[in-house]
Amino acid sequence: MSxxxxxxxxxxxxxxxxxxxxxxxxxxxxxxxxxTGTKEGCGTGDCGACSVIVDGRLVCSCLMLAxxxxxxxVETIEGLAKNGVMHPLQQQxxxxxxxxxxxxxxxxxxxxxxxxxxxxxxxxxxxRYWLAGNLCRCTGYDxxxxxVMDAAAQMRAAGGAR
Amino acid sequence: MNDAxxxxxxxGLKVVGQRPIRPDGADKVTGRAVFGADVHLPGMLIGRxxxxxxxxxxxxxxxxxxxxxxxxxKAVVTSDDFPRVGSEALEQGEGxxxxxxxxxxxxxxxxxxxxxxxxxxxxxxxxxxAERALDLITVExxxxxxxxxxxxxxxxxxxxxxxxxxxxxxxxxPTTPSNIAQKTVVARGDVAKGFAAAEVVHEGRYVTVPVHxxxxxxxxxxAWAGADGQHQIWCSSQGHFAxxxxxxxxxxxxxRDIRVYPAEIGGGFGGKTTVYLEPVALALSRQCGRPVRMxxxxxxxxxxxxxxxxxxxxxxxxxxxxxxxxAAEVTLKFQAGAFPGSPVGAGSMAALACYAIEHAVVTGYDxxxxxxxxxxxxxxxxxxxxxxxxxxxxxxAVILGMDPIDLRIRNAVKPGxxxxxxxxxxxxxxxxxxxxxxxxxQYRAPLGPNQGRGVAAGFWFNIGGESSAAVHVDEDGGxxxxxxxxxxxxxxxxxxxxxxxxxGLPIERxxxxxxxxxxxxxxxxxxxxxxTFATGMAVVQAAQRVVQxxxxxxxxxxxxxxxxxxxxxxxxxxxxxxxxxxxxxxxDLASRSARTGGPISAEVSLxxxxxxxxxxVHVCDVEVDPExxxxxxxxxxxxxxxxxxxxxxxxxxxxxxxxxxxxxxxLNEEYVYDAKGVLxxxxxxxxxxxxxxxxxxxxxxxxESAPNPRxxxxxxxxxxxxxVPPLAAVANAVQRATGVRMRxxxxxxxxxxxxLDGEG
Numbered sequence: 001m002s003x004x005x006x007x008x009x010x011x012x013x014x015x016x017x018x019x020x021x022x023x024x025x026x027x028x029x030x031x032x033x034x035x036t037g038t039k040e041g042c043g044t045g046d047c048g049a050c051s052v053i054v055d056g057r058l059v060c061s062c063l064m065l066a067x068x069x070x071x072x073x074v075e076t077i078e079g080l081a082k083n084g085v086m087h088p089l090q091q092q093x094x095x096x097x098x099x100x101x102x103x104x105x106x107x108x109x110x111x112x113x114x115x116x117x118x119x120x121x122x123x124x125x126x127x128r129y130w131l132a133g134n135l136c137r138c139t140g141y142d143x144x145x146x147x148v149m150d151a152a153a154q155m156r157a158a159g160g161a162r
Numbered sequence: 163m164n165d166a167x168x169x170x171x172x173x174g175l176k177v178v179g180q181r182p183i184r185p186d187g188a189d190k191v192t193g194r195a196v197f198g199a200d201v202h203l204p205g206m207l208i209g210r211x212x213x214x215x216x217x218x219x220x221x222x223x224x225x226x227x228x229x230x231x232x233x234x235x236k237a238v239v240t241s242d243d244f245p246r247v248g249s250e251a252l253e254q255g256e257g258x259x260x261x262x263x264x265x266x267x268x269x270x271x272x273x274x275x276x277x278x279x280x281x282x283x284x285x286x287x288x289x290x291x292a293e294r295a296l297d298l299i300t301v302e303x304x305x306x307x308x309x310x311x312x313x314x315x316x317x318x319x320x321x322x323x324x325x326x327x328x329x330x331x332x333x334x335x336p337t338t339p340s341n342i343a344q345k346t347v348v349a350r351g352d353v354a355k356g357f358a359a360a361e362v363v364h365e366g367r368y369v370t371v372p373v374h375x376x377x378x379x380x381x382x383x384x385a386w387a388g389a390d391g392q393h394q395i396w397c398s399s400q401g402h403f404a405x406x407x408x409x410x411x412x413x414x415x416x417x418r419d420i421r422v423y424p425a426e427i428g429g430g431f432g433g434k435t436t437v438y439l440e441p442v443a444l445a446l447s448r449q450c451g452r453p454v455r456m457x458x459x460x461x462x463x464x465x466x467x468x469x470x471x472x473x474x475x476x477x478x479x480x481x482x483x484x485x486x487x488x489a490a491e492v493t494l495k496f497q498a499g500a501f502p503g504s505p506v507g508a509g510s511m512a513a514l515a516c517y518a519i520e521h522a523v524v525t526g527y528d529x530x531x532x533x534x535x536x537x538x539x540x541x542x543x544x545x546x547x548x549x550x551x552x553x554x555x556x557x558x559a560v561i562l563g564m565d566p567i568d569l570r571i572r573n574a575v576k577p578g579x580x581x582x583x584x585x586x587x588x589x590x591x592x593x594x595x596x597x598x599x600x601x602x603x604q605y606r607a608p609l610g611p612n613q614g615r616g617v618a619a620g621f622w623f624n625i626g627g628e629s630s631a632a633v634h635v636d637e638d639g640g641x642x643x644x645x646x647x648x649x650x651x652x653x654x655x656x657x658x659x660x661x662x663x664x665x666g667l668p669i670e671r672x673x674x675x676x677x678x679x680x681x682x683x684x685x686x687x688x689x690x691x692x693x694t695f696a697t698g699m700a701v702v703q704a705a706q707r708v709v710q711x712x713x714x715x716x717x718x719x720x721x722x723x724x725x726x727x728x729x730x731x732x733x734x735x736x737x738x739x740x741x742x743x744x745x746x747x748x749x750d751l752a753s754r755s756a757r758t759g760g761p762i763s764a765e766v767s768l769x770x771x772x773x774x775x776x777x778x779v780h781v782c783d784v785e786v787d788p789e790x791x792x793x794x795x796x797x798x799x800x801x802x803x804x805x806x807x808x809x810x811x812x813x814x815x816x817x818x819x820x821x822x823x824x825x826x827x828x829l830n831e832e833y834v835y836d837a838k839g840v841l842x843x844x845x846x847x848x849x850x851x852x853x854x855x856x857x858x859x860x861x862x863x864x865x866e867s868a869p870n871p872r873x874x875x876x877x878x879x880x881x882x883x884x885x886v887p888p889l890a891a892v893a894n895a896v897q898r899a900t901g902v903r904m905r906x907x908x909x910x911x912x913x914x915x916x917x918l919d920g921e922g
Contacts, residue, residue, distance in 0.1 A: 001290055036200040037193015039428070041378040042460040046846035049378055077193035090191040094183045097811035100651035100819065102190030103197060103379040103428025125855075132855040135846060137376045137429050138651060139815055140822030141854040 006070045010035070011079025019066030025059075026050045028066035029076060037077040037106045041135065048134030051107040051114075052076050058114035060133075077106035080113060088151040088158075089113060098147040100138035108134050112148045120156055124149065177663040178875045181811045184655035185674045190426070198382030198398035198425040199457045206384065207236055207285040209439075209446050209456035210292040212299050213465065214274035214281055217308035217532040217839025218321060221272060221281065221301060228298040229284055234291035237449035238299070239442060240282045241271035245414040252408065253686070257435055257538040263501035265412045267535050268441050274303070275323055275500035276532050277840040278465025280438075285446040285454045308532040308839040312474060312497045315341040315531040323500065323530045341530045343502030348510045348583050349523040356489025356521025360480025364558045368550035369906040370889065372472040372497060373831040375539045376823070376851050379428020380463045385443035386453035393420045393444055398427040400434045400648055401687035406679050412441040413448075420444075423678040424648045427688075431823070432538030433468045435687050464844035469833070470539035471496040471504045475513075475550025480521075485564050485572045487555075489521040490514055490582075494547055496528060499535040504528045508623070509543025511583035512886075513551055515621040516592060516777065517573040522582045532839050538689060540820060541622040541882035545827065545889050549907065552618035552890030557903065566617050566894070567600045567779075577868075585623075585775075591803040591868035592619070592777040598801040598863045599779045613785045613796065614899025620778045620886025624879030625690035626770030630683030631700035633661055633708050635762035639749030641665060641708075643674045643701055646685040647693045651819075651881070652812035656694045657701050659808055660875060664705035666732035667748065683767040691879025694808055695870070696770035702874040707764035715758035716746045772872030776883040778802040780821065782891040786899045791915030793829055793896055795856070800887075801863035805870040805878030817884040818860040824888025826852045830908050 001020040008015055010033065019028045024043075029035045029052070038061055041049035045060040052061045053075040080087045089112050092098070099105045108131065115122060115130045122130065127148050128141070136144060189195040226238045249260040265271075270279045282299050286292035307321035314320060320341055328336050331345040357363060383397035393415070399405045402422040410417050427434060439456040447454045458467065473496045480489035492513050496504035506526035513524050524547075559566040574592050581587060599605060599617060609615060632644040643661045647653060654674035662672040685697060713727040716734035720727075726738045733747040755762050783797040800817045807813040830850040834842040843849050869876025889907060897903045902917045 001288075030200075034202070035193070036196070036202075039197070039379070040199065040457075041380070041428075042846050044460065044845055044847065047378055047460075077191075081192055086188070086191065090188075093191050094187040097181070097184070097652065097809075097815055099187070099190055100812070100815055101377070101379070101427060101429040102186070102195055103377075103426075105190050106193050109191060128854040128857075132853040135376075135378055135851060135853060137378055137431070137823065137851065138819045140818035140820075140860050141852075141857055142818045142860045143811070143815060145854060145859070 004067050006067055008069045008071065009073045011076060021067060023066045024062050025064040025066050025069050026061035029061060035076050035078050039103055039106060041104065048111060049104050049107040051110040051134065053110060053114050058111055077110055080109055087113065088154045089148065092147040092151040092154065096143045096147040096150065098139065098143040104134060104136045108136065108144055116152050116155065120152060122152060175663060177659045177669050178808050179810065181809060182655065182659065182669045184652050185658055186649060186654050195426045197379055197428050198396065201384045201396040201425060203384060203386060203453040206453045206455050207287060208289045208292050209283055209285045209443050209454045210296055211280045211442065212282040212296045214270065214277055214279040216274055216303055216305050217277045218306040219274050219303035220306060221270060221274060222304055223302040224282060225300045226282060229295040232291065232295050232298060234287040235284055235295045236452060237285040237446040238282065239269065239445045239449065241269040243445050244269060244412060247411065253404065257542065258503040259436065259501065261411050264408055264436065267501060268412060268438060276534050278534060279500065280466065283442045283446060285450060310531055310533060310835050310839055312472060312495050312529050312531060315529050316495065316527065323532065327530065342527050343498060343530055344528040346507050346510055346526040347523065350582055351521030353489055353491055353521045353523045357480040360488050361483045362481045362561060363478065364554060364561055365478040366554045366557060366905060368475040368477065368553055370473050370546045370549055371832045371907060372469040372533065373827045374464060374469040374849065375431040375433035377429030377431060377433055380458040380460055381439055381467060382457040383440045383443050384453055384455045385440060385447045387444060387447040387451060389451060391419055394423065395420060395440055395444060396423045396425050397440055398425045398434065400427065400430045400650065400689050402648065403646065403679055403684050404435065404687050405437055405440050408437045409441045409444055413444060421678060421680050424676050427648045427650050430650055431540045432542060432689060435538050435689050438467055460846065461844040464849060465841055466534050468534065468537045468539065470542060471498065471536050471546060473497065473546040475547060477550045477554040479554055479558055481558055481562065483562065485562055485569045487517060487519050487573045490519045492524040492551065494524065494526040496526065496543065496546065497533060497536065498528050498530050499533045500530060501535045502528055502530055504536055505538065505543030509547040512544035512621050513547035514582040516575060516619050518575050518579050519573065519582060540823065540885040544620065544622055544886045545824065548618065548620050548886045549889040552887065553893055553905065556890065556894040567596050570619055571596050589774060589868040589871060590777060591865050594867050595777050595779045595801045595803050595865050598865055599781050599799065602781065602799050602863065604781055604783065604797055604799045609783065612788060612899055613783060614895045614897065615781060615783050616891045616894025616898060617779065617781045618887040618890035618894060620883055621775060622691065622882040622886060623775050624695065624773040625692045626696040626773040627686040627692055628769050629685045629697040629700045630765065630767040631697055631704050632682055632763060632765035633704040635708060635748065635752050637752055639747065639752045640671045641667060643672060644677050644682055645697050645701065646677050646682045647688045647697050649676060650688050651816065652809060653693045655812060656698060656808040660698050660701050661705045663875065664702050665709065665748065666730060683765065691881040692773065694877050695773050695873055695879050698877060699770045699873060700766045700768050703768065704764045704766040707766065708762060711762060711764065712748065712751050715751050718758050719746060774805060774870040774872065774878040776803055776878050776880060778883040778887050780887040780891040782895045784892065784895040784899055786896060786914065788918060791911035791918060793909060793914065795825055795858055797858055799861040799863065800884055801865060802880065802883055803865045803868060804880045805868065805873065806866050806876030807864050808875060808877055810864060813864055813880050814862045816881045817862045820884025821860050821888050822852050822857060824885045825857065825892060828889045828892035828907055828909060830910055832908050
């Protein structure tokens with residue numbers, strides 16, 4: 001597989017790496033940048049475990065080629081906490097026991113952040129439909145939905161999105 | 163809390179029953195937690211498996227020479243690289259299998275038994291080269307007739323998977339081979355007499371299809387063989403001691419030669435209690451001396467791992483007009499997949515366990531067919547049996563004109579009764595659980611057009627078994643709990659909480675960790691809803707030993723008798739009023755431990771008995787769209803006899819998760835095979851598990867009126883019961899909404915629409 005030079009901003013930091021022309025962004029994040037918080041559950045865009053935000057848009061990184069990230073801004077789970085302080089979503093997931101095995105959790109958190117970035121006051125239905133691209137087999141979604149709603153409320157009370 | 167023996171009835175618990183943040187939480191919300199596929203070692207190779215395209219075929223020849231010659235390929239294995247092993251039974255928790263079958267499932271020998279069966283594997287410097295190498299391996303097959311469905315496999319003229327398989331459990335021993343591996347019977351009383359006395363007899367035939375556990379993390383491991391024969395494996399599993407044992411036996415090694423590190427596990431539900439990749443990865447690594455990582459694709463997960471059985475459940479109930487069920491006859495036919503070992507035994511025992519029926523017989527058949535070998539799935543066998551029994555009881559309630567909960571209460575098992583399967587029930591709260599649902603507002607809430615409400619009950623045994631735990635006190639008075647059960651749903655939290663409660667410490671001062679196979683004593687699998695009960699018991703006993711030791715050290719310091727020292731709230735108090743001494747906190751005692759006997763720690767290994775069974779009762783409201791046949795779950799409440807909830811939020815989570823899996827099983831999940839026996843939907847797009855927009859909030863009621871006296875804090879297993887009732891609860895609700903009884907799962911829109919049209 002031939003490799004190309006890719007320059008991108010990942011979690012606020014400029015990075016430069018060689019990525020395969022057939023390599024997914026997911027594999028590049030995991031294998032070239034050692035950002036293994038983004039998970040592969042299916043490789044076909046059905047489970048959302050590989051969710052990342054590219055130029056503000058939620059994508060399945062398994063469906064995007066690494067070279068397509070050239071010149072773009074990528075946010076992964078590793079960038080959600082800032083300066084060692086957890087995002088309200090992360091805090092709410094912990095307080096509400098919104099994870100069991102924790103494998104789908106990074107994808108849910110990234111997807112939920114993308115939701116709250118554009119809609120700081122979602123209804124329960126909006127949360128459920130936005131997160132319908134993320135599979136969780138452990139929780140039945142109840143506590144995840146509550147955690148997202150409560151994080152949104154907490155962020156609104158704190159004066160807007162971070 | 164120095165005397166936790168009677169704590170099951172204790173009040174004033176400070177940590178148990180609270181909802182602290184789990185010890186591994188931050189790692190799992192920040193991406194730092196290391197799962198099997200996240201392990202990266204220097205010089206690591208990528209392993210890939212070549213799989214059979216045929217459902218059933220004889221392997222005539224495998225030629226790996228071209229693959230071996232490909233630059234970048236470092237190792238190639240087939241079953242010839244495995245020693246021939248015997249048919250000894252293997253400990254697999256709630257699954258059952260023999261050694262030779264586990265080995266042959268990892269790499270086929272002689273025959274392939276399902277499309278997706280592994281025939282060879284390679285390790286190469288990149289995944290591209292590994293994939294190319296797979297293409298260069300040629301396998302010559304003689305394709306054989308195959309059989310997919312359970313009753314077809316039981317037919318006398320069915321294609322035989324194994325010419326040496328004779329039905330066990332029948333006398334005289336059959337002389338001709340069969341796909342029926344075993345017949346089991348659970349019985350009491352005189353069924354003929356019972357039915358003769360019955361005023362009402364109802365019978366039905368109910369069918370479920372195989373469903374996958376559906377964990378989001380595909381199987382993953384890294385194996386690294388040492389030049390000195392000391393090997394290491396990192397893997398996501400439900401039990402790294404079990405992985406060690408299976409790898410050693412499959413490869414003919416000693417246990418001491420393999421060290422297994424538990425990676426975080428991304429869901430298992432029973433499906434990660436066996437091995438598929440680990441022995442293969444280790445065999446590859448032994449050929450080349452480099453670490454080999456193997457990760458299944460989702461397609462491989464569907465083709466070659468899990469699922470649980472599909473089954474046919476025939477139920478016949480005899481009752482009096484007042485609702486007393488006097489006789490029951492149940493027949494279970496379970497698919498085992500390619501090798502014997504369906505959960506039909508457990509399903510047979512669980513089938514009628516909720517009810518006090520005088521005359522009962524449950525007959526089970528374990529049947530092989532050309533599908534992947536089934537693996538344990540959450541209360542293995544019980545949901546299938548309960549779908550039949552709980553649907554039939556619902557139909558009986560309609561016939562008798564009784565409230566379905568009243569009918570169940572009339573027949574419910576109570577403390578002191580003997581179960582149909584033979585055990586005696588002690589502290590159980592099944593009746594209270596039924597009453598809790600009957601009293602819940604959902605049970606009386608008005609329903610709209612095309613809406614219906616269903617209820618169903620469920621039972622699971624729960625198990626105890628062998629566990630080890632250690633408690634280490636730090637020099638500054640903190641403590642670490644070490645166990646060897648992979649944490650699949652928050653068990654580190656409950657372990658830390660029980661240790662903190664026993665030591666009298668705030669939870670913030672206790673850490674919980676999971677050790678590899680060399681760092682602590684043996685523990686059986688994380689499965690059977692056993693960890694909080696059995697491993698929790700080991701944790702509490704280890705903490706109690708630490709407390710005893712701390713009291714001894716305080717007595718030594720005060721020059722008094724140990725029985726004059728009392729331990730409460732994390733400190734020693736002297737009860738001898740003549741000694742005017744200030745209490746000694748754990749911190750005080752830890753800081754001077756060198757003067758009182760050295761480091762403070764204790765390790766306990768035990769075999770826990772008396773897990774205490776669990777009962778669940780669920781109520782489900784649905785709405786059916788008569789135009790499309792789509793069923794929407796509107797509202798759902800699950801009540802369960804949990805003994806005592808150690809961390810209630812994670813107990814609720816077990817109920818909610820089990821319900822969601824059960825709803826998927828009821829409404830959508832199924833395997834679609836083509837005429838050649840090849841799976842057509844090996845992916846999450848077409849194997850349709852519930853997503854957030856498919857489900858409502860799932861309300862839970864934790865019944866804590868019958869704490870388990872054998873557990874220091876009253877815990878019963880909670881993880882498996884919740885998947886038992888939903889299949890029938892949903893079907894019963896659909897019947898009430900539409901008038902149509904769906905006796906086969908899944909109740910997917912096309913099937914329900916066809917049934918509605920048939921009725922119309």
